[in-house]
Amino acid sequence: MPQAAAAIAVDDTVTPRQGEVLDAVLALLLEGRDGLTMTAVARRASCSKETLYKWFGDRDGLLTATVRWQASKVRAGNWDRQHLDADALAESLEAFAANWLAVISSKTSVALNRVAVAHAASGRxxxxxxxxxxxxFAIGERLKPLLEAAREAGLIAFDDTEAAFRTFFGLVGRDVQIRLLLGDSITLSKAEIAADAAxxxxxxxxxxxxxRPAPRNRSN
Amino acid sequence: MPQAAAAIAVDDTVTPRQGEVLDAVLALLLEGRDGLTMTAVARRASCSKETLYKWFGDRDGLLTATVRWQASKVRAGNWDRQHLDADALAESLEAFAANWLAVISSKTSVALNRVAVAHAASGRxxxxxxxxxxxxFAIGERLKPLLEAAREAGLIAFDDTEAAFRTFFGLVGRDVQIRLLLGDSITLSKAEIAADAAxxxxxxxxxxxxxRPAPRNRSN
DNA sequence: GCCGAACCGTACCGTACGGTACACCCTTTC
DNA sequence: GAAAGGGTGTACCGTACGGTACGGTTCGGC
Known part of the structure; x- marks a missing residue:
């Protein structure tokens, strides 16, 4: 069976050793500077290139597995369904926003998104x-139930869940992601993330x- | 004077023939598929590689000149300073939003941003x-005077112009840019852009x- | 103790592409 | 009409990198 790569492409079963390799890819990736060659990965992970190709098929397979690997690490917590009042809603939204901001401003996310953007540019x-x-889309699907539950509880009002989510997305992210992707050196401290989420x-x-609407705030 | 490239790097004086070359780069760029090699540019523009290097220094110089060239084409219109009432403000904001959405959803913008993101990933x-x-930043600097004029006219209220602009930016762009960069095939018709801007x-x-605030709208 | 499988390290191959050199051409100038 | 300068087309070089081959080593099973 020559295609061990198929096993990784289909399900996310990753052996510990393979996880080490993928962590090496991540490490190399956020070191930036174009260092992500197959030879570099093999050296960093102390494995042979032949093993890389056996496990992941080719370079794209390795990158794909890495993205899945990272995604499997950041499955974030959900919200608390019962007793959804105005305060609980605001708290949950803030938590979502803060988590999302922390993710997109992390070096790992920036590096992976850059690779993915470059990949998207080249066709496949x-x-x-x-x-x-x-x-x-993942955060959208996780947030929408909260929005709809809040609507059913009479706390917020909207017709289109997707549109409401996209507005929330825009209010949270604003220009952060594109600036980071383009190399702008903004850093978000925990306090800034919390303030932005609020x-x-x-x-x-x-x-x-x-x-009655939340109190208007004119600063920030 | 061996560095004709320096002339292009410093000011934006581009001869018609050089403009043709840069247009060839743009054409190649939004054809995507990794076709942007120096040889391909030379062939497309019917010029020699030697000329490319003489004019633009190296590949990065060519890309940089292309980005400047495109930027010099899209200097968009300004707003009308006198008689700024609520209607005029809304109209100007909508025009800004629609223009911005049209730009970021254009194939050219997507292609150039992708190149720039990939470039940012590699250090320099x-x-x-x-x-x-x-x-x-350009749109920020063009929009801020409008926001501040509107504030002075008592039409809107905020403390931090930058923060107000960033919120506007988020409300307009939402997830459009990142989705396009990552290859999501959403298309914005003129009608959708107008609706989004509104x-x-x-x-x-x-x-x-x-x-009194603008009428609440629950859909879209 | 032997076998085979898995894996490491490394040498190697082919190719694509950035960059350079050169032969030829066309236009302008004196 | 010869010289010079700027441009085109093409052949060429060096290198980096994806991908493969192979010898050597470790280890589990019998």
Missing amino acids: SDLGRIVLENGR RATRQFLTLFGAG | SDLGRIVLENGR RATRQFLTLFGAG
């Missing part, structure tokens, strides 16, 4: 799709809140 | 900086409007 857009599904949540509730 | 981040300056403007005025 597998990586782009995978990153999108595990990032933008601001975005306030703004979102002002736009979509059903009862 | 010249292209990323240039794209950022001509995109994200929605973003309504939402922005709801958040920052000083008088």
Whole structure:
């Protein structure tokens, strides 16, 4: 059976040793500077190139496995379904926003998104799709139930869940991701992330809140 | 004088023939598929590689000149300073939003941003900086005077102009740019762009409007 | 103790591409 | 009409990198 690579492509069963290899790819990746060659990966992971090709098929397979590997690490926590009142909603939204900001501003996310963007540019857009599904769309699917539960509880009002989510997405992310991808050296401290998450949540509730809107804030 | 390239790097004086070459780069670029080699550019532009190197120094110089060339083409219109009332403000904001959406969703912008992102990944981040300056920051500097004039006219209220702009940016762009960069095949028709621009403007005025807020809209 | 499988390290191959050199051509100038 | 300068087309070089082959080593099973 020559295609051990297929096993990795189909399910996410990764042996510990393979995990080490993928961690080496990640390490190399966020070292940046174009260092991501197959030879470099093999050296870093102390394995042979032949093993890399046996396990992952080719360079794209290795990158794909790495993206999946990283995605499998960051399955973030969910929200608390019962007793959803205004405070709990705001808290959950803030948590989502803060988590999302922390993810997109991490070096790992930036590096992986850059690779995926470059990959998408060259036609075969597998990586782009995978990153999108595990990032933008995954958080959408996780957040939408909260939004709809909050709507049913009469806390917020909207017609189109997708549109509401996209607005939230925009309020949270703003220009952060594109700036980071393009190499702008902004750094988000934990405090800034918390403040941004709170601001975005306030703004979102002002736009979509059903009862009396959240207090207007003019700064930030 | 061996460095004709320096002349292009410093000012934007581009001869018609050089413009043709840069247009060839753009054409090749949005054909995608990794076709952007120096040989391909030379063939497409019917010039010799030697000329390319003489004019632009090296591959990076050619890309940099291309980005500047494209940026010099899209200097968009400004707004009308006198008689700034609520309607004029909304109209100007919508025009900004629509223009910005049209730009970022164009094939050219996507292709150039992808190149710049890949470039930023490899350390030397010249292209990323240039794209950022001509995109994200340029529109910021053009929009901020409008926001501040509107504030002085008592139409909107905010403390931090930059923060207000970033919120507008987020409301307009949402997830469009990252999805396009990652290869998601969303297309924005003129009607959708207009609708999005109107929605973003309504939402922005709801958040920052000083008088009675713009009418809440629950759909879209 | 022997076998085979898995794997490491490394040498090697082919190719693509950035960059250079050169022969030829066309136009302008004196 | 000869010389000079700028440009085209092409052949060429060096290298980096994806991918393969192979000898050597470790280790589990019998």
